[in-house]
Amino acid sequence: NVPDDYSNAVDYTITGIEPGAGITVTTEKALDAYDCLKGWELEQSSTAAMASELDKAIENKSPIIITGWNPHWTFAKYPDMKYLDDPKGVYGDVEQIKTLARKGLKADKPEAYKLLDQFHWEVEDMEGIMYESKESGKDIDEVAKKWVEDNPDKVAEWTKGVSDVEGEEIEIVSTPWDSERASSSVVKEVMEQKGFKVTVTPVDVAVVFESIASGDGDVTLAAWMPVTHKEFYEKYKDEFDDLGENLKGAKIGLVVPKYMDIDSIEDLKP
Ligand code: PBE
Known part of the structure; x- marks a missing residue:
């Protein structure tokens, strides 16, 4: 799986949470800030829906990109998750x-x-x-x-x-x-x-x-x-x-399972 495949495999979609969340607003900014995210979409629904998508993906070892944060139980339940580097600093550093x-x-x-x-x-x-x-x-x-x-x-x-x-x-x-x-x-x-x-x-x-x-x-x-x-x-x-x-x-950002071989938002493809 090369990064191109990932972008295609997730259908250029970030799995997000509620429309009213700060992380949702911030991710809309990331979609504007990164050229490589041209044409990408943030799927907004609910934290529970995102969690169930994540469960499914991890079970099948399929790629998924979520809007993630700490403190959150995700990282306790799934220690094998990582934040993607954010070279433009859209998500800030420590919250x-x-x-x-x-x-x-x-x-x-x-x-x-x-x-x-x-x-x-x-x-x-x-x-x-x-x-x-x-x-x-x-x-x-x-x-x-x-x-x-x-x-x-x-x-x-x-x-x-x-x-x-x-x-x-x-x-x-x-x-x-x-x-x-x-x-x-x-x-x-x-x-x-x-x-x-x-x-x-x-x-x-x-x-x-x-x-x-x-x-x-x-x-x-x-x-x-x-x-x-x-x-x-x-x-x-x-x-x-x-x-x-x-x-x-605390922290917010784009988060992926560690089995995905990418490290940075800039590894994603438009
Ligand atoms: N969160 C958790 C919220 C704040 C607490 C990061 C999902 C948000 O507004 O994005």
Whole structure:
């Protein structure tokens, strides 16, 4: 199999996810930026549909090119996947996941703000929850609760200096991916232990940013920067408080199984 065959074999199609995702927007940019991707298409559907296409391809050892990211259980389940080099840097290098709060949260709900500001964890923590949920069939919520029980030291860092409250309401606005279901569930659990009443609302990326900017939602733990959600971030950047990263070392890009003998986006053919 030479690279020409791969391009033809995948029918000049990248298997993507939801239309509203940052990685979808970024991949449309890659299709414009790379001459070798002239005539290629990004097939948009859902993360679940992409995962089942990937399962099928791996079973048959057939070529597939997906829009992939870390943290994600794909890399835990299929360690033999690799990112294609991106010499034009369309997908950036390392991404971080940031916490953004509505303006005024700090003044209105200082205890909540403090806890949210202190929340940060590692790729392995998040990926562990996602993978465990995938493997056991248990809901992310349930696995996240167990994680909170099992990680008192981390939780103690986040709640340091935070006083208990009585039923103060907090709305976490989030995206529907497992990564953000994990972070939101963990923070919800920790906040509820401090006496907050927390709702998690999963919506499209665009709506996450609109909601924090307008003050409808209190906080999101789901902003992937500097590349994935750049457009949304730039659009609203004066209308929210950026509390900094809650996770370092995320990544997005085009991903293929290692049995495919290509290394770079530029190995693809128009
Ligand atoms: N993702 C996972 C999302 C953010 C979290 C990379 C698929 C995206 O907006 O692309």
